[in-house]
Amino acid sequence: MMEGTLVCTARVVEVRDGPDGLVGRVSVRGAQVEVALDFVPEARAGDDVLVHAGVALSVVKDPAETGDAGRRGD
16 A cells, blocks of 8 residues: 655746756755646746646645645645
């Protein structure tokens, strides 16, 4: 059985064009990682996004949208 959160909410810190598409640096529980932003080209620094497997899937407009599974924890 797999434990842990498969989808998490992350805060976008930086957005830039990468060699393979739009890339963002996001903060997840204090750690910063790069994710693909191709599905959410409207994402900007300061936005919260739902991330799964290194890909931002959607911009979170209302923190209540994520429920318990999407808590940022920062």
